[in-house]
Amino acid sequence: MLIRALGHDDAATYHALRVRSLREHPEAFGRTPEEVDPVDAIARRLAENLGSDADFLLGAFDGRALVAASGCHREQGVKHRHIGYIWGVYVAPEVRRTGLGRKIFEATVERARAWPDLEQLWLEVTTINTSARALYRSCGFRSVAVKTASLKLGDRYYDEEFMVLHVRGPAALSGRPRRIDYSWLRRALAVAALRMRGQASPRKLWRRWRAQRSMRSSRGSAQRTVWGG
Ligand SMILES: CC(C)(COP(=O)(O)OP(=O)(O)OC[C@H]1O[C@@H](n2cnc3c(N)ncnc32)[C@H](O)[C@@H]1OP(=O)(O)O)[C@@H](O)C(=O)NCCC(=O)NCCS
Numbered sequence: 208m209l210i211r212a213l214g215h216d217d218a219a220t221y222h223a224l225r226v227r228s229l230r231e232h233p234e235a236f237g238r239t240p241e242e243v244d245p246v247d248a249i250a251r252r253l254a255e256n257l258g259s260d261a262d263f264l265l266g267a268f269d270g271r272a273l274v275a276a277s278g279c280h281r282e283q284g285v286k287h288r289h290i291g292y293i294w295g296v297y298v299a300p301e302v303r304r305t306g307l308g309r310k311i312f313e314a315t316v317e318r319a320r321a322w323p324d325l326e327q328l329w330l331e332v333t334t335i336n337t338s339a340r341a342l343y344r345s346c347g348f349r350s351v352a353v354k355t356a357s358l359k360l361g362d363r364y365y366d367e368e369f370m371v372l373h374v375r376g377p378a379a380l381s382g383r384p385r386r387i388d389y390s391w392l393r394r395a396l397a398v399a400a401l402r403m404r405g406q407a408s409p410r411k412l413w414r415r416w417r418a419q420r421s422m423r424s425s426r427g428s429a430q431r432t433v434w435g436g
Pocket of ligand 1: 232235236295296297298299302303304305306307308309310331332333336337338339341342345
């Protein structure tokens, strides 16, 4: 199986594969088959892609047949150039579960990673798409948000999940999104426990701390109300 970037001459075969993917999996993609660009527009875009550091589309060939695809697009604006979006991941049903999905997806991530200054890769996946979500998670992508009922097919709605992979930059240091640091709370409870000289259980301390915190915040909001008026 050969995986390579698609160019001008692949436009017609890619058009057919893309239409097929949207017909077979309307709930997995954001476009309808009727919204696929015509072959000549795809050909122009694929010709522009070669050598660009903002767009590419990979294809996998079984002999001469195009059987899988996966694309990546990078924003051009100065403030968003560090983000790339993976789109159009698709493997034809007859070659699924052979490892091809992983191969073409990993090749997409690696190629995008080589773009200068790229820091994050984003993608969207319907929450019911267990196979694609498992693939993305196993490649290090993490869920950061869910767009409720963002895909509408007739009278059915689907939620879409935003997933991100930090390829470099501050959040990539651990290879996963930063976790909330609760060590300050542990320290506060330990100090409170010392003050109580072991007379109160952690549960009681926790309740007391929450009560004090809500009193503090209600005092704060009362002040804000006065200042606002
Ligand atoms: C998602 C898709 C690309 C996976 O392609 P594939 O060639 O079958 O994937 P692979 O054989 O390389 O498997 C890769 C991983 O995907 C996951 N996966 C694939 N099929 C799965 C299934 N039926 N159930 C659960 N997990 C599955 C697994 O994590 C698997 O890793 P593993 O083999 O180590 O368990 C393919 O099913 C597809 O094209 N689906 C329709 C279009 C689509 O949903 N695209 C994604 C849009 S966001």
